[in-house]
Amino acid sequence: MQFLERNLPKIMLAPSFLAVLIFVYGFIAWTGWVSLTRSRLLPRYDIEGFIQYERLFDSPRWDTAFGNLFLFGALFIGISMILGLVLAIFLDQNIRAEGAIRTIYLYPMALSMIVTGTAWKWILNPGLGLEAMVRRWGFEDFRFDWLVNSDMAIYTIVLAAIWQSSGFVMALFLAGLRSVDGEIIKAAQIDGIPTWRIYSAIIIPSMAPIFLSAFIVLAHLAIKSFDLVIALTGGGPGFATDLPATYMFSMAFSRGDIGQAASSAMVMMGVVFAIVVPYLYSELRAKND
Amino acid sequence: MTDAAFTNTPARTQGKAVTVALRWLLYVLLIAFALFYLAPLFVMVTTSLKSLEEIRTGDLIALPREVTFDAWATAWSGACTGIQCEGVRPYFWNSVLIAVPAVLISTLIGAINGYVVAQWQFRGANVFFALLLFGCFIPFQVVLLPMARMLGLMGIAGTIPGLIFVHVVYGLGFTTLFFRNYYVSIPSELVKAAKVDGAGFFRIFWSIFLPLSLPIIVVTVIWQFTQIWNDFLFGVSFSQAGTQPVTVALNNIVNSTTGVKEYNVDMAAAIIAALPTLIVYVIAGKYFIRGLTAGSVKG
Numbered sequence: 001m002q003f004l005e006r007n008l009p010k011i012m013l014a015p016s017f018l019a020v021l022i023f024v025y026g027f028i029a030w031t032g033w034v035s036l037t038r039s040r041l042l043p044r045y046d047i048e049g050f051i052q053y054e055r056l057f058d059s060p061r062w063d064t065a066f067g068n069l070f071l072f073g074a075l076f077i078g079i080s081m082i083l084g085l086v087l088a089i090f091l092d093q094n095i096r097a098e099g100a101i102r103t104i105y106l107y108p109m110a111l112s113m114i115v116t117g118t119a120w121k122w123i124l125n126p127g128l129g130l131e132a133m134v135r136r137w138g139f140e141d142f143r144f145d146w147l148v149n150s151d152m153a154i155y156t157i158v159l160a161a162i163w164q165s166s167g168f169v170m171a172l173f174l175a176g177l178r179s180v181d182g183e184i185i186k187a188a189q190i191d192g193i194p195t196w197r198i199y200s201a202i203i204i205p206s207m208a209p210i211f212l213s214a215f216i217v218l219a220h221l222a223i224k225s226f227d228l229v230i231a232l233t234g235g236g237p238g239f240a241t242d243l244p245a246t247y248m249f250s251m252a253f254s255r256g257d258i259g260q261a262a263s264s265a266m267v268m269m270g271v272v273f274a275i276v277v278p279y280l281y282s283e284l285r286a287k288n289d
Numbered sequence: 290m291t292d293a294a295f296t297n298t299p300a301r302t303q304g305k306a307v308t309v310a311l312r313w314l315l316y317v318l319l320i321a322f323a324l325f326y327l328a329p330l331f332v333m334v335t336t337s338l339k340s341l342e343e344i345r346t347g348d349l350i351a352l353p354r355e356v357t358f359d360a361w362a363t364a365w366s367g368a369c370t371g372i373q374c375e376g377v378r379p380y381f382w383n384s385v386l387i388a389v390p391a392v393l394i395s396t397l398i399g400a401i402n403g404y405v406v407a408q409w410q411f412r413g414a415n416v417f418f419a420l421l422l423f424g425c426f427i428p429f430q431v432v433l434l435p436m437a438r439m440l441g442l443m444g445i446a447g448t449i450p451g452l453i454f455v456h457v458v459y460g461l462g463f464t465t466l467f468f469r470n471y472y473v474s475i476p477s478e479l480v481k482a483a484k485v486d487g488a489g490f491f492r493i494f495w496s497i498f499l500p501l502s503l504p505i506i507v508v509t510v511i512w513q514f515t516q517i518w519n520d521f522l523f524g525v526s527f528s529q530a531g532t533q534p535v536t537v538a539l540n541n542i543v544n545s546t547t548g549v550k551e552y553n554v555d556m557a558a559a560i561i562a563a564l565p566t567l568i569v570y571v572i573a574g575k576y577f578i579r580g581l582t583a584g585s586v587k588g
Contacts, residue, residue: 008490009409016402016461017417023439023458024424027432034434043434090319093312103574104323107330110570110577111563112519114536118543118559119329122336122552123349133349167326171578224428227521231540248430253526258434265430276426284419 028269035262043258052263062264065242068154069271072243073222075158076165080218081211083162084169089199091170092177102174105167113164117231120160121147150240153233157225157241160232165221169214176210177203212279219275223268244268337361337557344552360553364561368554370541373530377558380538384518384565386449387534391456392513398457399464399509400502404494406465407472408480418469425462432459433526440527447529455527456517463516464509467580471505472498504576511573512580515566535562 004011036047056062087105091098108116123129126145134142146152180203188198226245233241235250242250244264252261332349337360339353347354366376406418436455437446445451475498483493524534533541539562543555570577 005489009405009414010411012401012490013405013414013417016398016421016465019458019461020417020421020424023432023436024427025420027435027439028427030435031431043438087319087322090315093315095315095319101319101323103571104326106574106578107567107570108326109581110515110566112521112536112539112566114519114521114540115559115563116329118539118555119333121543122556123329123332128344128552129349136348163326163329168581171581220426226430227536230521230525231543234544245428245430248433249522249526252434261430261434265428265433268428269431272426272428276423280419280423280426 031262031265031269034258035266037259039258039262041256041258052259053267056260056263056267059260061239061242062244062247064239065244065247065264066267068241068243069223072154072158072161072225073219075155076161076222077215077218079158080162080166080169081214083166084214085173085204087166087170088173088177091174102171105170107167108164109168111164113225113227114231116160116164117228120156120163121232124156147233148237150237153237153241157229157232161221161225161228164228165218169218172210172214172217173207176207180206216276216279220272223272244271333556333560337364337553337560339553341549341551341553360551361557361561363551363554364542364557368542368551368558369545370533370538371530371545377535377538377542377561379531380533380535381561383449383528383532384534384536387452387456388514388517391453391460391517392510394453395457395460395464395513396506396509398461399466400468400499400506401494402461402465403468403470403472404498406469408475408477408498409490418465421462421465424459425466429459429522433522437526447527447532449532452523452527452532452534455523456520459523460513460516463512467505467509467512468502471502475501507573507576508580511569511576514569515577515580518566538562 033045033047034043035052036049037044038046038048038051091101095101124144124147126132126148131142131144134144146156184202185198188202193201224245225243226249229235229241229243229246235242235246244267248261248264248268251257251264328350335351335353336344336349338356338358339347340355340357340359343354364376366378367374368376370377370380402421406414440446440451440455443451443454445454479497480493483497488496518534519536520534521536521540524537525540528534528537539558542558
């Protein structure tokens, strides 16, 4: 009984510990293992080396998907950060009805990406959406067919993703702006330093950790983006808007190519690793100091 | 100095005019962005209230000339998700059946885990926490294939309990993180004193920690509910025809190729799918934001 009481904390933690070991790390190991085999429709377990990765990087479809990840990621993260910061600074100027405006900017974050994708798909469809509307206003030559144009479709995903997430970045930055020491700002104001200088020289540099957090969250969202592509473009036209996430899914569940699915998942994992591990490491270290 | 500051020199008046103009510009910009964020919702609502005829002949952003709820009725109980035409209703209830137990179970386990990690330090507890934390960041694609097989082995593939299980397992990271960060600020002397008084592990949790936990419970429940309700990846990977959540059904309705494309029904279905999380956001926005920032910032 004594033994039980003393070890109760460990016993309570044990199931979760086991679950994490199996369902996170065990599963990653399984996927990693299978990515080194010739698995097709069914998994095989004899290791053959890096053939799946060779096939992956030889595949034009993966080429597009992987390239899209960086194009989409850079634009989505960059524009969301800039927009979020600008909106936060705007809202920080003693705005009337700040609460209401904040609520409006942030609500898309509560929606499923499938809902967001469905809405934008309707708005951006050339036949009856924005393009048709502007044409009816008399601009007969107006063209806005990004959704069905394979060179431009990826930008519709960027647009919808920014619409969904920039309000969240705004909220992060606004919280950051408010946490800057008011005394310093007051002192700077008394010294007659112009507002834009106060922002660029004092407030924004002191928010470096928030920029990092926002970057991590957005990068993470970008790599995981799957629902939005499925709902908005379905990866098309052709494979023009494929991302690694949709590539993996299509290999796993419609092409029956488990080896490709596993290797593409491992590459995604690698990208996340490269971004998150240094961040977590520095966070945990900072905490222990 | 004092007198001069209050006299209106021409330069001062000009400076004031610039300030006023800038303020106006600021409000114009803020309102323009508000319109940008609201526009899709506005278009969704108005489109869902129009007839197909009006959609074909009218403007995207025009208000409906004649309001009709037909599209809503169809979306709820008649729209086709492939070969079945029962609307989103059954899938909406699937989502409820998945989300409610998954939220409750993952929150409860997260509370206990957080309590142990924060207050009952033992060797290995931090390792567990670090492993768990990293688990929050993995792209789920990396576990999809083995999980599909595991659910098969467990005999719950394609079932609602299967989806609940998946959501609980991959929700634990965040729920534990939330509670751990909350409980870590409670002084450990409290636990020591309670132990001296003879209270055990559960007693301390039940009568000291739980009563203090309402805010973090609200944050966690809202976070988990939003995540699980809005999930698509697990839903589409691990469900079958009768057990799909509403996000999957919505996507099927929108992409179903049978018959005429009914945009108004698509929009009504999308709003129905979005309604529960939107309502939560409107009612408890403060906690929603706290969860977002806590879940993403604090390591």
